Amino acid sequence: MPESHRIQFDLATAEQVLDAQPFSRLLKARITTFGEGTAVLELDIREELEQQNGFLHGGVLAYAADNSLTFAAGSALGPVVLTAGFSIQYIRPARGRTLLARAEVVHAGRRQAVARCDLLTVDDEGTETLCAVAQGTVLNTAGS
Secondary structure (H helix, E strand, C coil), X not given: CCHHHCCCCCHHHHHHHHHCCHHHHHHCCEEEEEECCEEEEEEECCHHHECCCCCEXXXXXXXXXXXXXXXXXXXXXXXXXXXXXXXXXXXXXXXXXXXXXXXXXXXXXXXXXXXXXXXXXXXXXXXXXXXXEEEEEEEECCCC
C-alpha cells in the first residue's frame, strides 16, 4: 500500500479507538503509551472494580491484559487487529491506586504478532508491584 494511503495509527488515534469501546469507557481506562510495538493502559482502582475480598477483580486484570496486548500488536501490525488468544497468570492479589498494563511485542510477522504484558499496581507512594503477567497472539484482520 502506498505510504500516502496508509492509516496513521498514533497515540491520538489509539485514544480514539479506546474511547470507542463502551466497556473501556465503563472502566475509565486510558492509553498512555502507544507505538513501536508497545502500549500502556492505565485505570484507577475503584471499589466497584473489586471482588469480595477488596482486591481488584481478575476480570479487570484480564481486560487490561487483553487490550494492552492488542494495542501493542496493533502498533506493529496496523489498526485492524483482533486477539486470537491470550493467557494470564495471577501472581498476587492486586491492590493499590492504579493498574498499569505494560505490553510489548516480542515477535511480529505480516499477519500476526505475539506480545507479553506485565500488570502492575501502583500505590499512593508510587511503588509498583507486579501482580500478573500475560502473553497473547494478535491477528491482522485487514482484508478478512
